Amino acid sequence: MEGELYVRLGYTMDALYRSITRHLAYSLGVVPTQASKRDIYLALSYSVRDRLLEKMLKTNQRYEDSGAKRLYYLSMEFLIGRSLANNLRAMKIYDQVAEALELLGTDVETICDQERDAALGNGGLGRLAACFLDSMASLDMPGFGYGLHYDYGLFEQDISNGYQREKPDSWISEAPALQVERADAACIVPMYGRIEETKDKWGRHNPLWLGWNLVTGVPYDIPIAGYGGLTVNRLRLFAARPSTEFDIKIFNEGDYLRAVEQKIESEKISKILYPKDSYEAGRELRLIQEYFLVACSLNDIVRTYEKDYSDYNKFPEKVAIQLNDTHPALAVAELMRILVDQKWVPWERAWDITNRTIAYTNHTLLPEALEKWPESLLARLLPRHLQFIYDINQQFLDRVVTLWPGDVDRMRNMSIVEEGPPRQVRMANLAIVGAHSVNGVSALHTDLIKKSLAPNFFEMWPERFNNKTNGITPRRWLCVANPNLHDLIEDAIGPGFVTDLERLRELEPFAEDPVFCEKFLQVKHGNKERLKDVIFNTTVVEVDPASLFDVQVKRIHEYKRQLMNVLGIIWEYLALTEDGVEPANPKTFIFAGKAAPGYWAAKQLIKLIHNVGNTIEDDPKARDFLKVAFAPNFRVTLAEQIIPAADISQQISTAGFEASGTGNMKFALNGALTIGTMDGANIEISQKVGRENIYICGLTAYEIEKMKRAGSYKPKAMYDKHPMIKRVVDSLASDRFCPRESGLFAWLKDYLLADNEMFFHLADLESYVKTRELSTKEYVDKTLWAKKAILNVARVGHFSSDRTIRQYADEIWDLVPIPPTEAEKSGKLK
Ligand code: GPV
Incomplete structure (x- = not known):
């Protein structure tokens, strides 16, 4: 294909209008004059998706051509919310679409308001992942999300007599307009089974993992548009499906009911997001989910790497993996297993590669949120991984003993396996030992990690610990959420601050300007009027x-x-x-x-x-x-x-x-x-x-x-x-x-x-x-208040997730931007 695309898509009002009406007829089967708001929303989403995919293919080609390092962000949660308005702003086609929709007798706010949230996350941790994706794309960085394609996102909350009632959130009906299924990139994930201790032909210890069940991971790609619309990365979400190979075997054995049961069991894996925030229930299905994410992601990462390289020596220079909390910490064991069992890389070498590739972000000190999994459960679900965890732990504790001979308390405290009963695997310890970087998410939090959560690890590896204070994307949290404030700021300091948020400093003098203060308060008042209606409509x-x-x-x-x-x-x-x-x-x-x-x-x-x-x-x-x-x-x-x-x-x-x-x-x-x-x-x-x-x-x-x-x-x-x-x-x-x-x-x-x-x-x-x-x-005192509020806006630019991502890229990932070529910028195809 050589980066050539066959159909050239237009971005003018005309072209967008034609695209929407074409999708109304040929994707949805409705006559434009009879289309409902929802039809128009879907047709517009498909039109946007076409254009995002075009840019995504080009972006991917650009990354391939450059041979650049890639970052993979592994997270059990991506709290995206709505996409349409955000994408229209990123692609700078909001106004053209607004005009096209007027021709169809409606308006852009009404249509964007049709979209349901993709609530594939609980709160802060999941929303941070979504902000990071936005920043990586906006900074032209080859950074990709890997997550799970839950059928049900976070529950919907109703209030009845003051009590919360939960309702399932089936966002799946919405999904087709956002994503593309990539059945071609499906993978197979083994779980359960047993270990058979064998010897290879040189008489070396050679454990085999046998008798597993297989589940298929089917990827769905959601395009993530950077601001300006030229760099479009992907968020790849895996759905669990029954493995056909496995079915056929059981069907052939004639056990029809068992085969169907097995099918249902497999699909459970990506059925639902666990609705707990900073808290772990320790349920088997949750561990299976975590493993499924890790196995699918690493399979994909290794396959991508192997397109360009035939040995694993360059792996840490071409691949960075960030673990969003310990939920994907099994990546440490899984990468070791792939390298040692499947690629025949010697253990020590594999450990060096694993360690240099993986980095870990801690998001909480709450004791009840620190993941621990019973050894017995791991032995049943992932017997081979558990062996790797034992070996990693043994090797690690040997080093602790050399450094602190006879310090039994320290050993007990640092061990990846906690003494029982029941014996449990501490995922934070696994992540800290397995990663070359451990970071907290604010200065205080990182300090507390060093001093109270993991002081022994900090003593052993001080250079491993670092801080990356969180940030938020100004595209969603200013441009999309508060367009009037955005416009007011732009009138004052000119364009460009949306991708360079420290420039908000230029607003400082306006805090003393009575005319600006008055306009600022008017914008706030308008937003309060808008919220008044939302509250009235949902609570009376x-x-x-x-x-x-x-x-x-x-x-x-x-x-x-x-x-x-x-x-x-x-x-x-x-x-x-x-x-x-x-x-x-x-x-x-x-x-x-x-x-x-x-x-x-x-x-x-x-x-x-x-x-x-x-x-x-x-x-x-x-x-x-x-x-x-x-x-x-x-x-x-x-x-x-x-x-x-x-x-x-x-x-x-x-x-x-x-x-x-x-x-x-x-x-x-x-x-x-x-x-x-x-x-x-x-x-x-x-x-x-x-x-x-x-x-x-x-x-x-x-x-x-x-x-x-x-x-x-x-x-x-x-x-x-x-x-x-x-x-x-x-x-x-x-x-x-x-x-x-x-x-x-x-x-x-x-x-x-x-x-x-x-x-x-x-x-x-x-x-x-x-x-x-x-x-x-x-x-x-309105004057005083406006001044203080404006100074908050002017001085908060540091907390852009663009700054956070630059720090991750420079200090942990060693990742560089791969900006669009001149040809991409001028809109030429090649
Ligand atoms: I661990 N956080 C979260 O939302 N869910 C979790 O499971 C865990 C942490 C949050 C923290 O509570 C916030 O303080 C933090 O800002 C956020 O993660 C992002 O780092």
């Missing part, structure tokens, strides 16, 4: 855009302390209704977020938020000043509507628990002021935007850690001493917020007053409430 709560929008949206988790926010609201409510203290400005508290289906405390919090909101709404003394809205079914698309409308962004995790946070960055970029603890990336954000432009409260990670160790946190004493804390906590124990469900929230009093309360709610409460009061007061 009517919010007032003139009130302060105080927003906390993220997964519901104890460590994120939505409860502390509620305590703050109750505090203000009691002050207002019992002490006559009005807030300086009317306030609307906006919450959104999902709770893992099995997480009882988190689900109770959702109910509490609703009930507190209802109590306030029923109280004539309160309802004109305070309002609470819980927007259901939080997802990327809802975040795009909420974040641009926020005045305050709440980032109040217990210090030391939030590895980074990325919502904090999205809000600041959209001109919200942060109320936050000194946790995760909040610390770096405060350094960048300036301490006077952010509201910091609460204890530091160091102070929390010290109190924990000393056992000196005594919440009951704080309750006894501080009358307002007592009133707030007692109000929960009373039926004030559950008049028709007596005793519902009584547990919260015991919870908050327990000495072992893990998240230090009451320790931070007073500082937090004072900080909230200050922020409300300052909100009244």
Whole structure:
């Protein structure tokens, strides 16, 4: 094919119009004049897909021609959200499409609004992966995502009487317009079976893995457009299908029912995304999923490499693999198995190649999120991999013994296999030993990895540990989510900042410009009007855009302390209704977020938020000043509507628990002021935007850690001493917020007053409430507020995921951009 494409696709309004109508007729079978909005959405998506695939093929050719190194990002989650508007912006055809759609009697917003989210992720970790894909493509880097093609993404959240109800999210009907099936690149994955210890012809130990089951991995490619539309990378998602070879064997044996059962079993593997965020259930199917991702990806990576190279010496120079947390950590064992068992590379050499290829990102310190798998399960599912893990561990511990002879505690602590019962494999230890780079996702988090999570490993390999503070893509989180703010900034400082976000600094002088400030506040107000409608349509709560929008949206988790926010609201409510203290400005508290289906405390919090909101709404003394809205079914698309409308962004995790946070960055970029603890990336954000432009409260990670160790946190004493804390906590124990469900929230009093309360709610409460009061007061001064908000926007450019990806590329991957050729830029075919 030599990079030639047979049909030349047009990008003018005319060409796009023709393409849409052609797809209406020939992909969907409908007459254009009778097309529904959904038909038009699909036809437009197919038209966009055609053009993305054209550029993707060219991009791939360019990468092949250059012989450049490639990066593969292995992740169990890619939280993409909608694609259409993002792709139209990236390809710079938004306006042409808008015109073409007018000819069809509709408009581009309405059509883009037809799309469902691809919710193949839970939260921060999955959305980070999606932002990274966007940045790699926008930086012309050969970086590719590998993930699973789940039939069901993260559940949909309904609210009924204040309680969360989960509904399955079948996004698959949407998928064909986004992806192409690549049956030609399918692979076969073995699992289960046994080891037979044999000798090879030289009499050497030669274990054989036999009697496995086979599953087929079918790849689906989703094109990922870089900004400008010339570089288009791919996200490759694998779906599990029954292996035909295996079926035929059983069918031939005449066991029809068993063969069909087997088929169903195989397809289970990619059926559903596990809905837990920073938490592991230890379920067998989850381990199978993780292995399936690893096996399919490595098969693909090795096959691609083998197109150009006949031995493995150059592998680490041509391939980099990044593990998104430990979920794909089996890649260490699988790459060893491929090299040693299939390619006959000597063990030591294979280990060197593996280590130089793989890098690992840690995303949490939460003990319950550190993956461990029972040795017995691994022995059954992956007997050969377990042998490699033993060998790796043996070799590793031998080195520990030479370095620290007789230090048994250290050995026990560092071992990949944890002593039982039950004996378990620690995936973080496997990843740290197997990778040449271990990184955290904010400065504080990386520091804590070195000092508390893995101090022994840090001592052994200090050069292996490094920080890569997270970032977000300004394309989605500014251009797509907040086009009016984007345009306002562009009018002020000119184009180009979208791919060079530090240039937002040029906005700083405009913070003093009354005309600019006024326009800035108008944009914010417009976004608040838009959100008002969204909230009204989904909750029937009517919010007032003139009130302060105080927003906390993220997964519901104890460590994120939505409860502390509620305590703050109750505090203000009691002050207002019992002490006559009005807030300086009317306030609307906006919450959104999902709770893992099995997480009882988190689900109770959702109910509490609703009930507190209802109590306030029923109280004539309160309802004109305070309002609470819980927007259901939080997802990327809802975040795009909420974040641009926020005045305050709440980032109040217990210090030391939030590895980074990325919502904090999205809000600041959209001109919200942060109320936050000194946790995760909040610390770096405060350094960048300036301490006077952010509201910091609460204890530091160091102070929390010290109190924990000393056992000196005594919440009951704080309750006894501080009358307002007592009133707030007692109000929960009373039926004030559950008049028709007596005793519902009584547990919260015991919870908050327990000495072992893990998240230090009451320790931070007073500082937090004072900080909230200050922020409300300052909100009244519009000039001051606009100035602070604009300075946030101007100084937050550091948190572009383009910066993060450049650091990964330079410091871990050794990856260079492969920019479009002159011919590609001028639109010629070759
Ligand atoms: I591990 N994170 C997540 O969303 N899911 C997980 O399973 C794990 C971590 C999050 C962290 O909680 C955030 O602090 C962080 O910003 C995000 O990963 C991206 O690094």
